[in-house]
Amino acid sequence: MRTLCASTLIGEFFVIGFAGLVAMKQPGLTAGTVWAVSGIAMALCVLLCGMLGRRGGLAAGWVLQAGLVASGLVLPTMFFLGAVFAALWWASIHYGRKIDEAKARHAAQTA
Template sequence: MRTLCASTLIGEFFVIGFAGLVAMKDPDLTQATVWTVSGVAMFLSLVLCGVVTRPGGVAVGWAFQVALFAAGFVVPTMFFLGVVFGALWWASVHYGRKIDEAKARFAARAADAAEPAGPAGAGA
């Protein structure tokens, strides 16, 4: 799950940076405001890459997706991109968990196959 979620978050890192460039064209926003908000959001996307597998990490990721969607009030294209990345986040979490479960089953089978059938030296 970590790899899929981190990939989505890295994609969001770049999208947030590009959205910051678009938001700079808004005459009501100062460059300092745009880059403070964009910089914090970009930093959070990187931090989330590391904590996504910890308790509450996925929930914080969902909150981040909502914030990305809400950025559409400043840069309207972000409504569309927020939906796209929300769907990618769902897929990353959903299929990532399935992959993790399959890996655990495979590891358990491999561990069972590696165990000796009986006590060493039995029957001699």
């Protein structure tokens, strides 16, 4: 599960970076504001990769997904991309757990 979730977070890292480039073109937003918000979100993606095995790591990932969807208020395209990554996050957790269970069953059978 951790591998799938970390892959999703790294994909989000890049999407947030590219969204920051697009957001700089929005009137009323300064480059400093855009990169402060984008930089924090990008750092959270990387930090969450390390927190996935700890208590609250998955919940923090859901908070990040909600923030990504909410960024659609600034860039409307992010409503769509946020929903896509929220679905990927769910799939990473759901199917990752199934893979972990199958690995554990296989290890028990071979032992």
